[in-house]
Amino acid sequence: MxxxxxxxxxxxxxxxxxxxxxxxxxxxxxxxxxxxxxxxxxxxxxxxxxxxxxxxxxxxxxxxxxxxxxxxxxxxxxxxYPKFPSYHISKFIDKGKVGVIGTVTRPPLYLPDKMRLFVSVERIRLEGKFLEVTGLMALTIKEYEGCITLGERIGFTTKLQPIRNFNNPGGFDYRRYMASQGIWVRGYVRREEEIVCIGEGKVSPWLKGIEVFRTKIRMFLEGHLEFTTLGIYKALILGERSGIDKTTRNHFNRAGVGHILAISGLHIGIIAFISFYMLRRLFLLSERLTLRFNVFKLAALFSIGPVITYAFVSGMAVSTLRATIMILALYACIILPRQRDIYNTVALAAFIILIMSPASIFNISFQLSFASVFSIIYLTPLLISVSLKNEEDIPIKTPPDFQRRLLKFIMVSLVVSFAAILGTAPLVAYHFNRISIIGILANLVIVPLIGFLALPLGLLSVIIAPVSQALAMIPLNIGAVVLGISLSIIKFFSALPLASFRVATPTIPEIVLFYALVFLLFNIKRWGWTRYAIPIVILLGLFDQVYYYYRNHYNSHLKVVFIDVGQGNSTLIQFPRGKNMLIDGGGFPGSSFDIGERVVARFLWHQKIKNIDYLVLSHPHPDHLNGLPFIAENFKVREFWSNGESVDTEYYHRLMSIIQRKGITKPGLGELKDVRDINGAKIRVLYPPENFIKDKDIRTWRSLNNNSLVLKICLGNNCFLFPGDIESEAEEKLITLHPHLTATVLQAPHHGSGSSSSLEFLERVKPRMVVFPVGLPNRFPHGDVIRRYRGLGCEIYRTDRDGAITITTDGDRLTVQKFLDSG
Structure with a gap:
């Protein structure tokens, strides 16, 4: 060795x-x-x-x-995979409605269209009996006024449900994320009035006091700031991002400065640096302190207070806790009388965090925080040594000239920013599927403005506010002006062509190859063998790219993936030789959760898909429509297919606006009736008839569901039928128009509702397999419908139990793969 x-x-x-x-x-x-x-x-x-x-x-x-x-x-x-006792709250899941009594043990989480409480459960009422239980649950409230706070003991009635994922390849593991916070059960109530406040629960008085102080800060900010700056200041000071509108968030992300909106190591580090610097300058004013103590260590010791205070004021989220532990470990490195090693110190901080919360290793903020720190401490000295000609130019020593000092500061800032972006780029691509080209320059400008000016000014104002609100308005107004300037700069950067672009999700081997290449390039002068290793790594990377290109563009099979989008529908069809079609995008009515962004797009990027040749909307109901605007905006779409029926909803208007702005071809229903041959696969739109809109006035059954676009796709001897949400009346009409409906695989009409899948329709289709696109908990599919399919000998698949279902055919054989395949 x-x-x-x-x-x-x-x-x-x-x-x-x-x-x-x-x-x-x-x-x-x-x-x-x-x-x-x-x-x-x-x-x-x-x-x-x-x-x-x-x-x-x-x-x-x-x-x-x-x-x-x-x-x-x-x-x-x-x-x-913990072993819970019999009295843990998770043992009472799916038992119907139960009464729950518990205490709110964490600050409420305010989301754009709901509030979430974290309740330590004490008792439940099940079948008329009270049972003592333990465990933490998440309670979601749709309509809230924000009256319930930390420490309140509450009672409510709800159905206890497990934490569930959207089970697709490349999907976010929400269950694991909640498990890392000790939460295994969730509940839901529609209105805050359904919750009864019983009194004070058992919560630490100082924790309660901090939450009271946070509430006063929130009220102070809300009373003196306009909407946009209010949302950003609440994110920077309180850790609450629900007040930031989606447009502003997108500007930050495109400019590569989205990390500023989430309190993390950057914010804690800035507070630590400012506190340390100011205290050190203050202590140096005292000759007595300077002679008796090590002012450097004394400043580090007293800086702990401001860091911990800011951590608690910001809500002490998991990411904030991790950053605080890291900073405290670095302070300990300064204070303790022993030789210091930065790598050991950072590793120690990571160990402490992972021992406290092992699942943090899979958390985005943990990965980004430590990747940026390690890359900065490893790459920055190497980059500076390349940039500067000799040791005297290292910008630790104070140069005599201000201009020279400023240039060195800019250079070091650029180097640090470049090192951090280089070290985190694969992880950002993996989690967010975005690379910001302008990020280095944007961070150089925005981090000092928001981090070193707006944030300290905001904190100073909330400290002064309890004494004098009039005085507190001075730093707050200055900070608001700085935020306004910062927003203007961010909008400028985000509007630049190619400011950022979307990328497919890199695989773990691809991430390893990237880091290996960076490591080898920065050590090429240190070890001679790296000259041979670098070409090998590059060749492996090229082979990886060739493999995925060949897989997606030279495959002779037809592959259909029924994506798990909960109670909704979204299906990907990959035609032979690389053409892609997406039928519907899922969605939830009345929810701000963008399933197109959070579920469908993540799956597509995981499959290395960036082009959608045919984007299809079967009908404009939210559970089929709402995910499509994000897909249309962020993927290269060639054609948009629909039945032409419109609705007056935000998501529909947004989708149509994107299609018009991007110049996406929109063939009419008459054009879609012709049989298309896509590299051997034949596709035909069977329904509705061209005159269906005129027919709506005289046929009352012509609802949005019954006007769904119906597609049939065949390759060789195997056919797939996609009937949207048609019900029995439309099924009867379809049989009349097309008597020969035989298909090997049928997507169950209307998710398997009792008003669909009539026996006559099924006898015409004669499916060998049926797929139900459904979510839990739900009344679909109907029991009678299930029995009807079983009576015909159909193989039954369901996205709520099987996750994403992939069916592949070469024209003869058919293979099925379930994401949650227990076998």
């Missing part, structure tokens, strides 16, 4: 142990391992390690790594 690696191991062991621990967390999340096996391995490794120590031999390099690897597996097993 390389001697330099062994030397690094004994000089800074924590990074190596951290990597091993993280690897264990990732393996344990994929496949749980028996506790007994882990215990045996750890005991054997410890025994061997102790023998080495007793014999005064240098311990072997691998034994500690093995121990920490299996500890990682055990920690993640306990976090994600």
């Amino acid at each position: 390389d001697k330099s690696l062994i030397a690094s191991w004994f000089h800074r062991p924590l990074p190596f142990l951290l990597i091993s621990f993280v690897f264990g967390l990732m393996v344990g999340e994929i496949h749980p391992v028996a506790e007994g096996f882990i215990l045996v391995i750890c005991i054997l490794s410890l025994v061997i390690l102790l023998i080495h120590i007793l014999k005064r031999k240098r311990p072997t390099f691998f034994l500690p790594l093995i121990i920490f690897f299996f500890l990682g597996i055990q920690f993640i097993n306990c976090a994600l």
